[in-house]
Amino acid sequence: MILPVVMAGGSGTRLWPLSRSNYPKQFLTLSGDKTMLQNTLNRLNGLEHSPAMLICNEEHRFIAAEQVRQLGIEHSGIFLEPVGRNTAPAIALAALKAIEQGEDPLLLVLAADHVIENTLAFQKSVTQATDLAKQGKLVTFGIIGNKPETGYGYIKCGEQYQSGFVVERFVEKPDLETAQKYIADGGYYWNSGMFLFKASRYLHELKLHRPDIYDACQKAIAIQNSDMDFIRVDKEAFEVCPDESVDYAVMEHTQDAVVVPMDAGWSDVGGFAALWEVSTKDDNGNAFTGDVKAVDTKNTLVMGEDKLVATVGVENLVIVNTKDALLVAHKDKSQHVKSIVQQLKNEQRPEAIMHREVYRPWGKYDSVDSGKRFQVKRITVKPGAKLSVQMHHHRAEHWIVVSGTAKVQIDDTEQFVTENESVYIPITAVHALENPGKVDLELIEVQSGSYLGEDDIVRFEDRYGRVK
Incomplete structure (x- = not known):
């Protein structure tokens, strides 16, 4: 049986201001009405597989769990990495967990932030790779490139082996001239970063080639703590694990690497130029999202969130408007947006971290x-949800209910507050807010005081494991 392992970690900077450290691109809706993570999970429909296992970091745990819940599907657990250590250790945790449960599934390793336009072609390649993985081969999926691409690594294929090819070597991201040669040669594929192999085979190869990673992951998973949907491992043990990709740790060293071609409209959406390429465009080559008016505009990506964006006489631009930031960049230079993010981080600006x-x-x-x-x-509170029982040392709060009904606790009293009603929470009062209804509770909160930071919260009780 196939166990999908969806890598939902990372906090990419190349799609800022859409993507932030606390809300990276895998959780964004960039096309259609589903997020990239949700599209990745839906892409599995039609394959015989166990519920997917997710791997993400602590900060993103509730976002990941909520997006899976919205799909109404089961999962096999959400691993929380205490620190980022790249793909080789993350896959090792999933493999060790599967073996611990008395199984040896085929791990289908997928990134949560890829675009694949042709789901049937994706599934066909996975099906072709299944027999190879059952035989003990470590399969990687090579994308059939349609142009010289300098943003991807390449796989040089050797002789044919059943439905795939023996991997001759992995190649780093090339310059343009080299990439042109690769495409002309025809024996090279883009490295997709997707894999299929038995859990036991991966662990065997990891132990053989990188015993330090294997040992660290074994020690980390030996001490587990399950909390709601989440699986935590020992932080101290995992922190000493080397930071290494599966390519470097295993795939470049194993004698059993096989590449299966995939022609499915794949992109890792590594920047705004790539996002423009996979977006639906008008007759002038423009891709617009939101409220956009354009005159004499060509080959431009505009994404508006909360206000009208108008363009006149521009070409090859990226214009991204969010509630707290505006990006204007030449499409050919949009990869350099990460330099802006670094400046924001150096200045400790919140726009680098959160929306x-x-x-x-x-x-x-x-x-x-x-x-x-x-x-x-x-503030929007989901039906049945409750904020932590808490207090603040430096601020008072006024809550005005816009829609729904709030159940409010202030010290030893409880009351219901409905639409057009308000309540006052004094400084140091122990309080909680709950939505007992069947629809979203929406309210306006006005904070006043000498310090308004989010770290002025003392939690006493919490449904979501945030009280230590």
Whole structure:
């Protein structure tokens, strides 16, 4: 049986301001009405497989769990990496967990942030690779490239082996001239970063070639802590694990690497130029999302979130408007947006880390306005959800219910607050907010005080494991 292992970690910077450290691209909706993670999971429909196992980091755990819940599907657990250590250790955790449960499935390793336009072609390649993996081969999927691409690594294939080819060697990202030669030669594929192999075979090869990674992962998973949907491993043991990709740790050294070609409209959406390429475009080559008006505009990507974006007489631009940031870049230079992110991080600007709208396990909040000694948020609480029982040392809060009904605890009293009603929470009052209804609870929160930071929260009880 196939066990999909979906790698949903990472916090890419090349799609800022859409992607932020606390809300990276795998959780974004870039095409259609589903996020990239959700599209990755839906792409498995039609294959015989066990519920997918996800691997992400601690900060993204509730986002990942919520997006799976929205699909109404089961999963085999969400591994939380205490620190990022690349793909080789992450896959090892999944393999060790499967073996621990008395199974030896075929691990279908997928990235959560890839675009694949042709699901049937993707599934055909996976099916072709299944027999090879059952025989003990370590299969990687090579993308049939249609142009010289300098942003991807390449796989040089050797002689044919059943439905695939023996991997002759892996090649680093080439310059343009070299990439042109690869495409002309025809014996090279783009390295997709997707794999299929038995859990036991992967662990055998990892132990053979990188025993340090194998040992660290074994020690880390020996001490597990399950919490709701999440599986935590020993932080101290995992922190000493080397940071290494599966390509470097295993695939470049094993004698059993096989590449299966895939022609499925694949892209890793590594930047805005790639996003423009996979987007639906009009007759002028423009890809627009949101409220956009354009005159004499060509080959331009515009993504508007909360306001009208108008363009006149421009070409080959990327224009991305979010609630708290605006990016304007030449499409050919859009890879350099990561330099902007680095500047923001150096200046400790919050725009590098989070959006104005922030997701929480109970719902979300949008920081509408702020100033000296005040902050205004629009808060949405999901049906049945409850914020932690907490208090603040430096701020008081006013809650005005816009829609739904709130169950409010203030010290030893409880009350229901409905639409057009409000309640006041004094400084140091122990309080909690709950949505007892069947529809979203929406309210406006006005904070006032000498310090309004999110770290002025003392939690006493919490449904989501945030009280230590």
